[in-house]
Amino acid sequence: MSAQPDVPQITNDSIEDRLYTVKYQDPGESHLDVKVPDVCARCTTNDCVSVCPANVWREGDDGVPHIAYENCLECSSCRFACTYDNVVWEYPETGAGVTFKMG
Amino acid sequence: MSAILDGRVGDAAIEEPNYDGEFDAVVVGAGLAGSAAALTMADRGLEVLLIERGSSPGAKNVFGGVLYTPTIRELVDLEDAPLERYVAEKRFSMLSHDDETALSISPGEWRREPHNDSYTVLRGEFDEWFAEQAVDAGATLVTETTVTGLLREGREVVGVETDRPDGGVEAPYVVLAEGANSLVGEGANLKATESRENVAVAAKEVLEFPNGENVIEDRFRLFGDAGVSYHYFGEGAVGEAFGGGFIYTNGDTVSVGVAYRLEDAAANDQSPEETLNLFKSHPRVAPLLRDARTVEYSAKTIPEGGAESVPDLAHDGAVIVGDAAGLVLNNGVHLEGTNMAVESGYHAGRVIADANARGRTDADALEAYGRALEESFVVKNLERYAWLQETVEEDRELLFETMPTAFADAGAEYFRMDREPKAEHASRAKRAVVDALGGWRGLAKLALRYRKVVT
Ligand SMILES: Cc1cc2nc3c(=O)[nH]c(=O)nc-3n(C[C@H](O)[C@H](O)[C@H](O)COP(=O)(O)OP(=O)(O)OC[C@H]3O[C@@H](n4cnc5c(N)ncnc54)[C@H](O)[C@@H]3O)c2cc1C
Ligand code: SF4
């Protein structure tokens, strides 16, 4: 973006730094998955990747997204966004996952 | 049988080994709706188990936002509640890529108790406090426990399954207060999964100002406990998407975020995080947020399907309340879910207590909850704006892109300082709006179409 007159520069944290602001307890295994990898391989929209506010879903080489589940903020957007209903979405067990202090 | 009470909060250790049959009602989720239901039932003498998956109530919850208190204040004494600030000013602002045209509302009445029942809160603190009120009334709270399914006997819901070892709990009534991501209700076919056209994604930050005193008071022109709620629309807020941006002042922090339809987020290359960054950098937003530090980043979905998306609220042995039932009003001028969550939890709790007194658990008996909601502001407000979603979708470009620029241009023309007579400026200003919005005919149509948002 070109600099505008008399507009202060806002420095935004990177997603990594942003994710450091929330407490996270690793449930040990992913609470997210895809139901049928072949469906992802044929999916051209990758909506799961586009909507995720935490960079959990990343386009994979074979067309099946890579899931960095430890980044997940449990917003549920990916679950609703996939038009093929191909997202497996479970709650991390016994309170693991993200904890917001403020929300 | 059930080892679930191992997770019980507070100093109440497990003394008895068997809790099946001990509870009259199980509430799934200690958000606003769940705690309101638990409190209402406990007040009426029912044994209530309130199950929350987070490490404490609120630990998983995110909102804007402003807590609307007309109902909750009837249920609990808010004197000691962790409220941040009352809302003394509401500001609605249209942003083009570099213009702003805004309307600010700040009635003197809002500065006086009960402050129009509008307070900023942080859910991590407020929800915990509210759940404690339910516990004080006699409810039992267990945390770090996720409900994974419902126990059924035929059609009837007779309890819940949890992720604790031997984690099943039987009870005549189950209140589903699990929020927008309603895995339990959907899994049990008590409600359909909301389609993505009706769901918004929100990305939010809580910011603090490490340098200097009274930064929030000075920037937002506040004194004492007064606070603001700022709402932003148009291209400069969330690009071409259907949604908006917000800024709310808390005690020592501000909440900043964007929320827009998943449909648009899916179509855009820009992630919600990038949309938030751009909103924060807008020439009229950046000065409010400069030199701030991020203390928390969060995200959440908002169910926006309105009246048409509300599922069957009463089932045999179960009711659905709050966001799980789609009870959120978001029409651009109003974003309200907290009041509806509490109102629905209250009515559900009341109706269950009545039904329990008569020994009834069937859907017909619990249907009184649905009727109470229909007679309350909740369903009336949702129905009032049921037409809006589609209409806004049709006028999207006009509303979010053309209009913010047209109004800014008109303002610039109207107040232009040059050597031409003001009559020239006025007519050019008028033309800027009229032409952009499809002539007088277009303008009249538009006014007619949207008059019900404010009248
Ligand atoms: C970004 C954003 C901004 C908003 N701004 C405003 C605003 O300014 N004003 C306003 O009035 N409303 C606002 N809303 C709407 C408002 O937040 C919701 O309507 C309200 O929180 C709904 O309350 P609830 O109790 O139904 O659901 P939630 O608050 O979502 O609570 C659900 C609870 O259930 C728990 N849970 C879920 N599943 C399980 C399970 N299986 N087992 C155990 N526990 C479970 C969750 O951890 C959570 O504690 C906003 C929403 C968002 C997302
Ligand atoms: S999860 Fe859905 S949206 Fe994502 S790649 Fe697979 S099919 Fe496509």
Ligand code: SF4
């Ligand atoms: S729930 Fe939200 S944060 Fe987690 S992966 Fe899905 S979109 Fe990303």
